[in-house]
Amino acid sequence: MTIQTAKLSDPAVRAFVTAVNSHDREGFMTLLAPGATMADDGTDRDLADWIDREIFSSNGHMKVDNESNGGRSLIARYRNDTWGEMRTRWTFTVGDDGRITRFETGQA
Template identity: 85%
Template sequence: MTIQTAKLSDPAVRAFVSAVNAHDREAFLALLAPGATMADDGRDRDLDDWIDREIFSSRGHMDVDNESRGGRDLVARYSNDTWGEMRTKWHFEVGEDGRISRFETGQA
């Protein structure tokens, strides 16, 4: 059963999912701490290139099925125009300022 985005526990993660689903690049980038990093399937990737390719140019969308670790770990059905839908896991590191310093994703 999908968790409504508005009911996700962590405010930064909730805003991240909302920005992805709204295709709001400006709001998405505002959530990231300076120097934020990310990894996909265990490999560090270029953040700007990855979000353009996997989220914004391909109309990415997240339906969250499960959250743990205070809402900073998610299992979600992620879809985009490139890959279709897949079951993914997401891990977020959020700084004291409430901004995301790192996120990691991969197949669940």
């Protein structure tokens, strides 16, 4: 069963999913702290390159099935034009200012 994006517990994560699903690159970038980092399947990636390739130029979309860790860990069905749909896990680190300092994703 999918969790409605508006009902996600953590405000930064909720905004992240909203920005991905509405293809709002500018809004997405404002959610990230300066120097934010990310990893995909356990390997650190270049953030700007990855989000362009995996989210914005390929119509990325998240359907969240489960959240834990106060809303900072998600299981989601992630779809984009490159890879189709897959079950993925997402974990977020959010700074004191409410901005995301790191996220990690990979197949669940």
